[in-house]
Amino acid sequence: MTTILPIDANNNTIPALRLKDGGAQFIAATASSARNTQAFGSETRIISLYATDAVYLRFGNSNVTATAADHFFPKDTYYDIAIGGYGVDHTPYVSVLAAGGDCTLYISEKE
Numbered sequence: 420m421t422t423i424l425p426i427d428a429n430n431n432t433i434p435a436l437r438l439k440d441g442g443a444q445f446i447a448a449t450a451s452s453a454r455n456t457q458a459f460g461s462e463t464r465i466i467s468l469y470a471t472d473a474v475y476l477r478f479g480n481s482n483v484t485a486t487a488a489d490h491f492f493p494k495d496t497y498y499d500i501a502i503g504g505y506g507v508d509h510t511p512y513v514s515v516l517a518a519g520g521d522c523t524l525y526i527s528e529k530e
Contacts, residue, residue: 442528
């Protein structure tokens with residue numbers, strides 16, 4: 420995969436994007452699916468996620484809904500995820516469902 424990010428000695432990309440001003444969001448994760456209320460910016464290609472407890476995630480448009488069949492995201496993990504760019508459609512929303520107890524999913528848009 421072609422990247423414009425720097426690469427370390429093991430050929431892994433180094434996340435060297437800046438945090439977007441006004442790009443911090445959070446979602447309260449409960450037993451009901453919830454999504455970010457503000458769409459990610461059209462120029463945002465990467466978001467960073469951190470959950471205070473385990474959750475299920477699903478990316479999509481304004482009607483996206485997470486279920487227990489979606490991607491599991493563990494607690495206390497900071498992770499960068501691509502949401503578009505380089506020929507991939509932009510994904511403006513993420514939906515979250517608590518996999519354990521109620522918690523918070525923190526989101527940082529990067530440019």
